[in-house]
Amino acid sequence: MGKDSRTILGFLVGTAVGAVAGVLFAPDKGTVTRKKIADEAQGIKDRMSENIEHTSESISKSVKQKRASLEEELEHLMSNASYQADDVITLLEKKLADLKAKNKKYQK
Structure with a gap:
């Protein structure tokens, strides 16, 4: 349970206990007291x-705000991952080109 x-x-x-105690100690008839208790309840x-x-x-x-924030963060992470994947692909393409060039030397 949260704060x-x-x-x-x-x-x-506290309100309920105070109201009931106040009504019970008031000098009224039983029917009036019961009516007050019912009204207070x-x-x-x-x-x-x-x-x-x-x-x-x-x-x-709060849940809607957290969800929107989470979706925004997820989109940001996916975008970053995509850029990093592009960087890795570019690096691998360069390495592959280098390997092909070295391989051609040996094929003569």
């Missing part, structure tokens, strides 16, 4: 849903 997730979870748990559920949605969007955005 942000632990922070959000800690905040939500719904509020917590709504805030959790918003936080989950926000976290999901954040993760999705």
Whole structure:
């Protein structure tokens, strides 16, 4: 679990515990207290849903950025490899030409 997730979870748990404790110690009738608990639970559920949605969007955005960065890096590496392959081919062609020239001397 990441640092942000632990922070959000800690905040939500602390909020829930504080709200329930506050309602339980308030001098109201049982029906009023239960209604307050239900309302607070719904509020917590709504805030959790918003936080989950926000976290999901954040993760999705991060993944898209990482993917784009990875694709760009891969393209860069492939381009470099292609240039290096061309350099190796050019060197091998020169060596082959030298070998052919030396071989012709021996064929006379």
